[in-house]
Structure formats: C-alpha cells, structure tokens
Amino acid sequence: MNQKKLIAELKGAGKEYKTGDQTIVALQASDFQLHEGELTLIIGPSGSGKTTLLSLLGCVIYPSYGDLWVDGQHINSLNATKLARLRLETIGFVFQSFNLLAPLTAEENVELPLKLLGLDSSERKKRVQKALETVGMIERRKNLPKALSGGQQQRIAIARALVTNPKMILCDEPTASLDKDSLGVVMKELQTLARQGKSVAVVTHDPRLQQYADRAVEVKNGQVIPIELTNVKG
Numbered sequence: 001m002n003q004k005k006l007i008a009e010l011k012g013a014g015k016e017y018k019t020g021d022q023t024i025v026a027l028q029a030s031d032f033q034l035h036e037g038e039l040t041l042i043i044g045p046s047g048s049g050k051t052t053l054l055s056l057l058g059c060v061i062y063p064s065y066g067d068l069w070v071d072g073q074h075i076n077s078l079n080a081t082k083l084a085r086l087r088l089e090t091i092g093f094v095f096q097s098f099n100l101l102a103p104l105t106a107e108e109n110v111e112l113p114l115k116l117l118g119l120d121s122s123e124r125k126k127r128v129q130k131a132l133e134t135v136g137m138i139e140r141r142k143n144l145p146k147a148l149s150g151g152q153q154q155r156i157a158i159a160r161a162l163v164t165n166p167k168m169i170l171c172d173e174p175t176a177s178l179d180k181d182s183l184g185v186v187m188k189e190l191q192t193l194a195r196q197g198k199s200v201a202v203v204t205h206d207p208r209l210q211q212y213a214d215r216a217v218e219v220k221n222g223q224v225i226p227i228e229l230t231n232v233k234g
C-alpha cells in the first residue's frame with residue numbers, strides 16, 4: 001500500500017479534564033494519524049472520547065500529555081493566536097447541527113470564513129461560487145437556511161468548510177440529523193473531497209458509514225483502536 005502524506009499526528013497524546021478534585025480522562029495517551037487523500041472514520045459509543053480526539057485534531061484544545069502535529073507544526077508549542085490562524089487556514093469543520101447562521105443566505109454563510117481571512121470581494125465571490133458548485137448547491141445560493149432541507153443545509157456547511165481550501169475537513173456526526181438519502185449524498189460529497197486530496201475525518205455512531213471510508217478507528221473508553229473495514233468500496 002502506498003504511503004499517503006500525513007497531515008495530522010498524535011504521539012502518545014491525550015486529554016484529561018480536572019473538575020474540582022476529580023480528573024476525567026477523556027482520551028488516553030494515543031497514537032493516531034490522519035493522511036491526505038483519505039476519509040477516516042472515528043467510530044465509538046457515546047462518551048468514549050471521539051469528539052475529544054476530533055477537537056485535538058482540529059486544534060481546538062491542547063493535549064494534556066504527548067505530542068500533536070498538524071500540517072507539520074508542533075501544536076503543543078503554538079500560542080492561541082497562532083493556533084487560531086492554523087485552524088482558519090488548514091481546517092474546515094462540519095457539525096451535526098450544520099451551524100449555519102439563520103439570517104444569512106447560503107452564499108453569505110459560505111463566504112464568512114473568507115471574510116475572516118481578509119480576502120477581497122471579487123476573490124470571495126469566485127471561491128464561494130466554486131465551493132457551491134462542488135456540492136451541487138449553486139442554484140440555492142440565495143436561500144436562507146430555513147428554506148433548505150437538512151441534507152441541503154449540510155451541503156452548504158460542507159461548502160463553507162471547503163471554501164478556504166483546507167487540507168483537513170473534520171466532521172462531527174455530520175449525518176446524524178439526516179435521512180438515508182441525504183446521508184448518502186453527504187457521505188459521497190465527503191468521499192469525493194478525499195479523492196481530490198483532502199484529509200477527511202468523520203466522527204460517527206453509525207457503522208454503516210464504513211462503506212465510504214478508507215480507514216477507520218474505534219474509540220472505546222478513551223482508547224483509540226484501529227479497526228478492519230468490513231465493506232470497503234473501491
């Protein structure tokens with residue numbers, strides 16, 4: 001099997017939370033890698049540590065122990081400002097509840113990260129158009145989120161995640177609010193992005209999503225365990 005380029009790596013990295021005199025180990029010291037051009041599934045029961053793993057990969061939290069590298073940078077050593085910049089430039093996020101802003105149209109939602117990056121209006125327009133075309137939603141660009149179905153809202157959220165051309169797209173239960181047909185559309189979108197070279201990580205409870213994955217791990221009691229894919233599609 002050819003070695004794909006690493007985009008993120010945990011080496012003995014994990015997270016614990018201290019509340020009062022209690023310590024909760026959300027993720028035990030773990031080794032884990034994300035590769036470019038792959039869709040990686042992170043499966044596991046509720047409370048097992050999946051979101052914690054995704055938050056580490058997304059540079060939203062620092063590890064309590066071990067080392068974390070994202071896009072060649074040692075995250076432990078970056079301050080909060082540098083971390084925020086890395087997030088904006090390198091990572092796109094997709095959530096279960098879409099997190100679109102209700103008063104903004106589809107295209108205005110997709111444009112937001114580009115405003116944060118400080119791009120000028122003509123460049124923003126070009127990129128928004130391309131992202132909306134990629135997810136097949138260009139004709140709905142003037143719609144408010146409430147006029148769109150769950151599946152369509154999630155495709156807008158995916159457009160917003162990819163409009164900055166990030167190397168990594170991290171998705172937390174992206175299909176949990178969707179019916180079966182929309183689930184297929186959204187997972188195929190994410191699979192296509194991986195085929196185009198992105199590193200896509202998807203947290204899920206749903207073992208059916210294995211058919212879309214190139215690689216999978218299970219998180220159990222804060223431990224990351226590689227698993228064999230049972231139903232891989234070429």
Ligand SMILES: Nc1ncnc2c1ncn2[C@@H]1O[C@H](COP(=O)(O)OP(=O)(O)OP(=O)(O)O)[C@@H](O)[C@H]1O
Nearest residue numbers: 017024025026044045046047048049050051052053
């Ligand atoms: N900020 C926090 N403070 C204290 N404990 C936390 C915090 N975040 C997560 N935890 C705990 O860490 C453990 C792992 O949580 P995490 O959210 O990563 O699990 P999960 O697998 O994503 O669960 P779910 O599928 O229900 O979202 C849980 O016991 C949780 O209560």
